[in-house]
Amino acid sequence: MAWIQLKIDTDNQHAEQLSDMLMELGSLSITYEDGKDTPIYEPNLGETPLWSHTVITALFEADYDLAPVVEMLKLQPYLGADFSHKIEQVEDKDWEREWMDNFHPIQFGRRLWICPSWREVPDPEAVNVMLDPGLAFGTGTHPTTALCLEWLDGLDLQGKEAIDFGCGSGILAVAALKLGAAKVTGIDIDYQAIDASKANAERNQVADKLDLYLPEDQPADLKAEVLVANILAGPLRELAPLIAEKVQPGGLLALSGLLKEQADEISQHYAQWFDMDAPVHKEDWSRLTGRRK
Numbered sequence: 001m002a003w004i005q006l007k008i009d010t011d012n013q014h015a016e017q018l019s020d021m022l023m024e025l026g027s028l029s030i031t032y033e034d035g036k037d038t039p040i041y042e043p044n045l046g047e048t049p050l051w052s053h054t055v056i057t058a059l060f061e062a063d064y065d066l067a068p069v070v071e072m073l074k075l076q077p078y079l080g081a082d083f084s085h086k087i088e089q090v091e092d093k094d095w096e097r098e099w100m101d102n103f104h105p106i107q108f109g110r111r112l113w114i115c116p117s118w119r120e121v122p123d124p125e126a127v128n129v130m131l132d133p134g135l136a137f138g139t140g141t142h143p144t145t146a147l148c149l150e151w152l153d154g155l156d157l158q159g160k161e162a163i164d165f166g167c168g169s170g171i172l173a174v175a176a177l178k179l180g181a182a183k184v185t186g187i188d189i190d191y192q193a194i195d196a197s198k199a200n201a202e203r204n205q206v207a208d209k210l211d212l213y214l215p216e217d218q219p220a221d222l223k224a225e226v227l228v229a230n231i232l233a234g235p236l237r238e239l240a241p242l243i244a245e246k247v248q249p250g251g252l253l254a255l256s257g258l259l260k261e262q263a264d265e266i267s268q269h270y271a272q273w274f275d276m277d278a279p280v281h282k283e284d285w286s287r288l289t290g291r292r293k
């Protein structure tokens with residue numbers, strides 16, 4: 001399927017109205033580019049931007065006749081007869097195929113490789129996790145996942161029990177199992193993550209050692225020696241007492257999904273329950289680790 005797109009220069013005050021009209025005229029999707037860097041100032045009102053330049057892109061099927069759409073738009077007083085617009089062909093791409101072509105095996109730490117399930121493993125002697133994330137988050141390409149994988153690789157997980165809080169694709173849970181953990185419990189609010197984790201555990205022959213739960217179904221007395229949670233600062237702050245309760249005394253914790261500037265605050269919050277280490281950063285993201293008091 002090929003596409004055609006109509007790009008219109010407008011301002012933020014008319015963007016919604018225009019977008020509704022374009023949908024009614026047959027557009028399949030609308031995207032906004034907010035030109036906050038080029039605000040238009042009302043004279044005598046100082047620096048308060050009233051309008052900002054906004055570009056709306058409306059996507060149509062390739063054979064859609066855009067001439068009547070353009071004529072209709074000319075009649076809108078806020079656009080006018082010579083309104084600024086562009087019509088462009090959109091190259092048809094197989095997005096899923098393109099993503100698959102760009103996802104290659106990646107090494108984390110000393111022993112661990114994450115390998116797309118449709119590729120050859122580069123080192124058969126390494127700890128190889130064969131992964132297809134499906135619709136869930138977690139390929140290893142995101143710095144927050146990478147920080148957790150590097151941490152897991154550095155631990156002695158042999159025979160240990162672990163919890164992967166916010167398991168997504170199951171990448172961390174399956175990595176922990178392949179690195180020697182005896183049992184892992186994965187928890188996620190998204191049932192697609194539960195499905196993807198299960199499929200990835202099966203793909204790696206560790207499904208019998210992975211228990212998966214939606215939060216409301218998890219066992220009340222769930223505890224482990226290792227817990228990794230790659231969520232976001234907000235839920236990590238809110239869930240802190242619950243997460244702390246799940247780690248045995250002396251057990252290890254890793255938190256990721258935090259921006260650098262959020263790390264100190266979250267670390268101080270978790271210091272009630274854990275002896276916290278200094279944060280480790282990758283790009284704009286941080287990982288916090290600690291040992292349960």
Ligand SMILES: C[S@@+](CC[C@H](N)C(=O)[O-])C[C@H]1O[C@@H](n2cnc3c(N)ncnc32)[C@H](O)[C@@H]1O
Nearest residue numbers: 137138145166167168187188189190193230231
């Ligand atoms: C950033 S992804 C991490 C996925 C994977 N663990 C990784 O490291 O790549 C965060 C995951 O946490 C899940 N999540 C968000 N809030 C949650 C909560 N309150 N309890 C459990 N899971 C949650 C999301 O559905 C998502 O799958």
